[in-house]
Amino acid sequence: MANTAKYELLADELAEVIRREYEPGDRFPTVIELAKAHGVAPNTASRAVQVLKERGLLTGKSGGTTRVRVQPIQQIRRNTRYQAEKDMVLQPEDARRSTGVAELDQGVPVSSMYENHVALDVVPAPPDVADALGLEPGTLVLRRIGTRQHRRGAGVGRSVSYMAHDLATRNPDLFDASREPWPGGSLHQLHTVGVEVGRIEDRVTASMPTPEEMEEQDIPPGVPVIRVRKISYSVTGPPVEVMDIPLPADRVELRYETPLEPWS
Structure with missing residues (x-):
């Protein structure tokens, strides 16, 4: 002392x-x-x-x-969430609208969110996104910027996803912001354009937040951001969507489960 x-x-x-x-x-x-x-x-x-x-x-x-500070919700992000998300795709709309995998992560129902909306626009794919999707540089993509806030004054959670514009045009409803947040999320959106996702790859890195991220997400000084780049691939092989998810390290635990085949 x-x-x-x-x-x-x-x-x-x-x-x-x-x-x-x-x-x-x-x-x-x-x-x-x-x-x-x-x-x-x-x-x-x-x-x-x-x-x-x-x-x-x-x-x-x-x-x-x-x-x-309004304390953030602690969440556990599991890789097994992706199978649960895919299983939800074939459920009725009422079921898809009331329960999402993000709600399972955080334990907070959709209806209780203070803010939950998605902004849509069409932009040239950033070079790293074009590379991840196997597109030519500058190819147009549908960008979705999701924003969530569980309580007034709390930090905002954000994700940004990209889908090739040519693919998204198979379903004009994907460009209608009034239909957001989309029941069933991105896997159901891909389902509506004839794509079944066969695997998902998470590329996980970490870095310190930008000043804008610190303010918007209410990140304390010295706390890094875990950056998940989620790439979805169709059952036929090609990548069909990229999503960037910044996760401040003071409010998330990543749990990855890998089943192992027996030797005999």
Whole structure:
């Protein structure tokens, strides 16, 4: 205790105050207010606030309003989810609309989401997407940008998917934003254009978030982002869709199960 810095002691004290007296989204006192209230230098109060942001208890830009953080939903992302998603494709629309694999990951029903929408546009495929889909550079693709927020003030979850425009035109409904979020997700969309997905490849990397991602997804300082590039392949072999899913590491666990064949 004797070697603990004053700002760390203050951070511990403030953490208990937050748990007892504040609700998620509440405004937190300014550095000057904290310094006066606790009889410390502004620099000590500022460092304590930074510690609490790193712990995920507070959020806000330096110099702006600091608030008690709305905690993200913890999720477990399993590779077995893909078979469950494919099985859902052949279910009636009511079943597909009420239950999605993402809801199984997070344990939150679709109906309780604060925000859940998809924006559509047609764009030239970025070079890495064109390469993953086996397309010529600049080929048009249908882009879907999905946005989810479980509670007002919480970080936003986002995914971006790409499907070749020529493939998507087999079903004009895929370009109708009023039909989003699409019941059954991308595997059902592919089903409507005559594609059965035979395998899915996840390419997983990690990097630090961009400033925009930190703000939009409410990522604490020092937390990396796990980046999943999901590539879906048809039963006949070619890739048919690419989806990029950024997952802040403070709210996700990846679980991969690999069945092994017996020796005899």
